[in-house]
Amino acid sequence: MAEKVLEIRGLKVTFNTPLGPLSAVRGVDLDVRAGEMTAVVGESGSGKSVSFLAAMGLLPKTATIEGSVVLDGEQLVGATPKKMRSVRGRLMSMIFQDPLSALNPVHKIGTQIAEMLRAHQSMSEKAALARAVDLLEIVGIPQPGDRALQYPHEFSGGMRQRVVIAMAIANSPKVLIADEPTTALDVTVQAQILEVIQRVQSQFGTAVVLITHDLGVVARVCEEVNVMYAGRIVERASIMDVFEQPTHPYTRGLLASLPQAGVERLVPITGFPPNMLRPPSGCAFRPRCAHAIDACSKSLPELAPIGNSMSACIRARELVAKP
Amino acid sequence: MAFNRFVSHRAAVVSVFVMLILVVFVALSPLTARYGVNEAVQAPPNYFLTPRANAWLGTDDIGRDLYSRLIYGVRVSLVIGLFSAIISVVLGCLIGSVAGFRGGRFDDVVMRVTDLFLAFPFLVTLLVMRNVLGAIDWLRPVIGDISSVRFIIVLFAVFGWMGVARIVRGQVLALKEREFIEAARAVGASRWYIVRRHLLPNSIGPIMVALTFSVVSAIISESTLAFFGYGPQAGEGATSLGILVGAAKGAVNTGFWWLAVFPCLTLVMIALSINFIGDALRDATDPRMQKES
Amino acid sequence: MTLLHVQGLVKEFHIKTSRGARRQKRVVQAVTGVSFDLARGETLGLVGESGSGKTTVGRCLLRLIEPTAGSVTFAGQDLAALDFDEMRILRRKMQIVFQDPYASLDPKMTVGASIAEPLVVQGIAGNHEQKVVELLELVGLSADHARRFPHEFSGGQRQRIGVARALALDPELIILDEPVSALDVSIQAGVVNLFGDLQKRLGMSYVFIAHDLSVVRHIADRVAVMYLGKIMEIGDAETVYEKPSHPYTKALLSAVPLPNPRIERGRTRIMLEGDVPSPVNPPSGCRFRTRCWKATELCAMQEPPLEMRPSGQLSACHHPEV
Numbered sequence: 001m002a003e004k005v006l007e008i009r010g011l012k013v014t015f016n017t018p019l020g021p022l023s024a025v026r027g028v029d030l031d032v033r034a035g036e037m038t039a040v041v042g043e044s045g046s047g048k049s050v051s052f053l054a055a056m057g058l059l060p061k062t063a064t065i066e067g068s069v070v071l072d073g074e075q076l077v078g079a080t081p082k083k084m085r086s087v088r089g090r091l092m093s094m095i096f097q098d099p100l101s102a103l104n105p106v107h108k109i110g111t112q113i114a115e116m117l118r119a120h121q122s123m124s125e126k127a128a129l130a131r132a133v134d135l136l137e138i139v140g141i142p143q144p145g146d147r148a149l150q151y152p153h154e155f156s157g158g159m160r161q162r163v164v165i166a167m168a169i170a171n172s173p174k175v176l177i178a179d180e181p182t183t184a185l186d187v188t189v190q191a192q193i194l195e196v197i198q199r200v201q202s203q204f205g206t207a208v209v210l211i212t213h214d215l216g217v218v219a220r221v222c223e224e225v226n227v228m229y230a231g232r233i234v235e236r237a238s239i240m241d242v243f244e245q246p247t248h249p250y251t252r253g254l255l256a257s258l259p260q261a262g263v264e265r266l267v268p269i270t271g272f273p274p275n276m277l278r279p280p281s282g283c284a285f286r287p288r289c290a291h292a293i294d295a296c297s298k299s300l301p302e303l304a305p306i307g308n309s310m311s312a313c314i315r316a317r318e319l320v321a322k323p
Numbered sequence: 324m325a326f327n328r329f330v331s332h333r334a335a336v337v338s339v340f341v342m343l344i345l346v347v348f349v350a351l352s353p354l355t356a357r358y359g360v361n362e363a364v365q366a367p368p369n370y371f372l373t374p375r376a377n378a379w380l381g382t383d384d385i386g387r388d389l390y391s392r393l394i395y396g397v398r399v400s401l402v403i404g405l406f407s408a409i410i411s412v413v414l415g416c417l418i419g420s421v422a423g424f425r426g427g428r429f430d431d432v433v434m435r436v437t438d439l440f441l442a443f444p445f446l447v448t449l450l451v452m453r454n455v456l457g458a459i460d461w462l463r464p465v466i467g468d469i470s471s472v473r474f475i476i477v478l479f480a481v482f483g484w485m486g487v488a489r490i491v492r493g494q495v496l497a498l499k500e501r502e503f504i505e506a507a508r509a510v511g512a513s514r515w516y517i518v519r520r521h522l523l524p525n526s527i528g529p530i531m532v533a534l535t536f537s538v539v540s541a542i543i544s545e546s547t548l549a550f551f552g553y554g555p556q557a558g559e560g561a562t563s564l565g566i567l568v569g570a571a572k573g574a575v576n577t578g579f580w581w582l583a584v585f586p587c588l589t590l591v592m593i594a595l596s597i598n599f600i601g602d603a604l605r606d607a608t609d610p611r612m613q614k615e616s
Numbered sequence: 617m618t619l620l621h622v623q624g625l626v627k628e629f630h631i632k633t634s635r636g637a638r639r640q641k642r643v644v645q646a647v648t649g650v651s652f653d654l655a656r657g658e659t660l661g662l663v664g665e666s667g668s669g670k671t672t673v674g675r676c677l678l679r680l681i682e683p684t685a686g687s688v689t690f691a692g693q694d695l696a697a698l699d700f701d702e703m704r705i706l707r708r709k710m711q712i713v714f715q716d717p718y719a720s721l722d723p724k725m726t727v728g729a730s731i732a733e734p735l736v737v738q739g740i741a742g743n744h745e746q747k748v749v750e751l752l753e754l755v756g757l758s759a760d761h762a763r764r765f766p767h768e769f770s771g772g773q774r775q776r777i778g779v780a781r782a783l784a785l786d787p788e789l790i791i792l793d794e795p796v797s798a799l800d801v802s803i804q805a806g807v808v809n810l811f812g813d814l815q816k817r818l819g820m821s822y823v824f825i826a827h828d829l830s831v832v833r834h835i836a837d838r839v840a841v842m843y844l845g846k847i848m849e850i851g852d853a854e855t856v857y858e859k860p861s862h863p864y865t866k867a868l869l870s871a872v873p874l875p876n877p878r879i880e881r882g883r884t885r886i887m888l889e890g891d892v893p894s895p896v897n898p899p900s901g902c903r904f905r906t907r908c909w910k911a912t913e914l915c916a917m918q919e920p921p922l923e924m925r926p927s928g929q930l931s932a933c934h935h936p937e938v
Contacts, residue, residue, distance in 0.1 A: 018327070043800040043801060043802060044800055156891040156892075157666075157891075158891050159891065186665035186666050186827070186892065187665060187827065187829070187868060187871045187872055188665060188867060188868065188871045188888045188892075189665075189891060190871065190873075191870075191871040191873075191885065191887060191888075192887065192888075194873075195887070213800065213801060214873065215801075215875035216830075216872065216873030216874050216875045216880070217873045218875075219873060219874060219875050219876060219877040219880040219881075220873045220877075220880050220881070239877050240877055240878070243875065243876060243877055253802060254801060254802055255875065256805075257801060257802045257804070257805035258801065258805075258830070258875050259805075259808070259830040259831050259833065259834040260830070260875075260876075263834070265809060265812075266804075266805035266806075266808055266809055266834065267805060268802055268803065268804075268805035268806035268809065269802040269805075272770055272772075272773075273770070273800070501719050502714040502715075502716055502719040502720040503719065503720055503721055503722045503730075505680055505712075505714070506712070506714065506720055506721075506733075506778075506781065507733065507737070508680055509678055509680060509707065509711060509712050510707055510711070510733060510734040510737045510738065510785070511703070511704030511705075511707040511708075511737055511738060512733075512737045513700075516737065521722055524722075524724045525722070525723070525724055
């Protein structure tokens with residue numbers, strides 16, 4: 001097994017809102033290994049983005065973060081802003097759904113990438129610009145020398161996302177966090193971007209965390225999948241296992257609700273996502289679960305091994321037995 | 324939720340109380356004033372008296388109690404402010420919403436007219452138009468005599484709607500591409516229905532803010548006009564806040580400080596209060612902060 | 617029985633840009649010659665990526681946007697020939713559900729008022745309250761929801777409210793403009809089922825506009841694939857998905873990630889180069905040729921017409937897949 005580059009233990013994030021405390025993340029343990037692509041899958045409100053925004057130190061002051069996030073041996077929770085600035089972009093980078101918001105519209109693309117390089121490495125401006133052109137080539141932008149002199153609005157959505165990826169890997173970070181990187185893109189462009197991410201991963205040995213709600217994307221490129229619901233990881237499994245032998249009712253529900261060939265009627269998950277201002281006691285999925293029993297409301301279930309996977313369902317063993 | 328946000332602006336809450344007290348005082352004026360507006364204090368010599376027991380804020384050059392005159396004066400100014408603001412907001416809403424929604428040539432024309440008026444220094448325009456409108460005989464029965472309160476209200480209304488129209492037009496432009504507007508069109512709603520039922524109610528925030536700022540603008544403009552001697556002369560010594568402030572001109576040199584200080588303080592207090600309320604209203608109704616769920 | 621007949625629909629947008637000191641008038645060809653028919657009770661899926669013109673087509677069908685050329689004939693009536701009042705009467709029969717559940721309801725109106733609005737605007741007499749309750753229950757919500765405001769509901773619920781509103785006038789055609797794209801996956805399923813159930817019960821036709829091919833496959837009888845303002849392929853849904861004859865359709869299907877790792881990783885993928893060209897300057901001849909691996913000189917010179925293929929669908933290609 002490859003070495004661990006990012007270790008998250010007991011991560012909890014609570015937002016102080018005018019309506020009371022909102023528990024967005026309620027105890028997440030996660031390992032990210034070098035050179036691997038890990039998926040974090042969940043719907044809106046699952047806490048998947050917030051977990052990694054917390055790790056990057058990008059949450060507003062109204063957020064209280066507890067737990068431990070260790071990157072390359074250094075603790076990030078409670079680190080000073082100066083420390084976080086040196087970590088971001090150098091050891092760990094994040095890209096988002098909307099590439100346009102990450103790019104400054106009044107600066108040329110090449111300049112922006114060069115700025116990223118010079119923030120963390122001592123380089124002359126000339127050297128940085130040259131390296132920027134190299135990076136543009138690595139992410140597959142044709143005529144990189146010319147395009148480095150252009151502005152963000154002269155790029156299409158897919159091209160912008162490539163630029164953002166170039167900026168993110170400029171300093172060869174150990175971890176790249178991609179938060180819904182393809183959701184806003186056309187399907188044909190989506191495939192290209194996933195391919196760029198994979199290429200970057202193998203070329204630089206970067207560990208990638210892919211946050212998404214799209215199980216199809218996950219099926220294509222990831223090795224390990226973490227399924228999140230209501231601020232906790234409810235299942236962790238290898239890519240094959242999670243699709244063929246899901247061990248948590250939520251994962252099963254999610255898979256059953258996807259349109260697939262030959263299925264007459266889609267099976268939605270009944271009920272609604274929980275209100276994180278007042279989460280249900282015990283297992284948060286209980287109100288929507290067809291297999292819930294009394295014990296489910298007693299305490300928050302922990303991830304426990306079952307076969308090669310981990311499941312936070314106390315009835316996982318019984319449910320795997322009968323399909 | 325919006326109410327909570329408003330209440331968190333302490334200056335605005337204080338201002339609301341201040342204005343309420345003021346309005347109550349002024350509305351009950353025959354009771355709260357100690358003398359008539361043109362009545363001299365009985366205690367010869369009664370002119371230029373300093374503040375004292377029978378004339379709380381002193382007297383003016385012909386012995387009238389400043390406190391009472393201030394009450395009557397503020398009443399006139401508030402009336403001018405309120406009515407001209409309401410009329411200009413109504414006009415501005417109508418014109419701005421139709422211009423924003425229709426777009427095209429109508430919008431261009433309206434916006435250029437607005438720009439034209441906004442390009443001239445407000446005071447100069449006021450003074451010139453005052454004389455122009457006042458000289459048109461056949462308008463007099465409608466808008467009143469050049470020195471009347473009614474005339475001033477009309478004057479401010481006719482030249483105050485532009486700012487409001489701009490704000491409303493901006494709101495409408497932002498809203499008209501929203502899908503619930505398209506939904507209304509999809510069921511066959513007429514343009515006017517959409518303006519009335521959807522666009523204006525969703526613009527209430529900025530409109531309220533525009534209203535408060537119009538009131539302040541009118542009161543200050545009235546004071547400015549009066550300062551130069553063009554204020555409303557309603558006859559029989561009737562006064563306005565502006566006239567009282569204008570009289571401060573002479574008082575400063577001659578050392579009769581109360582004639583300058585009290586009217587000016589009152590003006591400042593009213594302007595500040597309404598501004599605070601307007602600021603808080605704007606923050607409270609800011610749609611960016613309105614994602615409730 | 618043909619409910620909707622669209623012939624040669626064209627929509628151009630004029631945008632004024634200034635390059636330096638010069639004013640340029642650019643023409644965006646959003647839709648260039650789209651034709652199709654829709655039968656009663658049928659669902660036509662309209663798929664395409666950004667810039668394909670599918671949303672514009674949807675708007676033109678309802679005359680929310682005026683077409684530049686071409687005709688839309690609904691139940692025998694040519695829409696362009698109708699004035700505002702005649703169009704208003706026809707609007708009872710054709711409605712639309714929008715993509716964004718957060719923007720499609722007036723935040724200042726109660727849910728009941730929004731659902732009743734079509735009845736009010738159309739001047740329909742009778743007990744609106746009762747009708748609103750019926751509609752709410754039809755879409756799986758309850759009567760006491762009518763008094764509440766949109767912000768008190770989740771995305772999926774708001775979308776159901778939008779559907780209830782669209783049903784208020786008992787339309788024969790509903791345009792569904794990306795109705796589930798903004799919803800969570802597990803909620804999408806419920807709303808898609810709702811569309812199917814309503815159609816079985818009430819018999820209306822749908823034009824289902826989407827970029828999500830899997831969802832469209834599930835619900836559509838026929839599918840039209842659009843690219844840069846033109847229909848590239850149109851036919852029976854199963855046929856188009858199983859035996860696509862246009863290279864673009866093939867590439868599109870190949871690009872859609874399937875939630876099945878075994879199949880997904882075993883597939884050979886067709887990777888298209890580059891991005892979708894700008895609709896201001898579409899390529900000459902076949903619009904897809906700049907990204908097509910089969911493009912020849914013929915493709916640049918002559919625009920291929922829609923032709924019938926052996927497997928039963930129509931496609932516009934000089935070198936169709938077999």
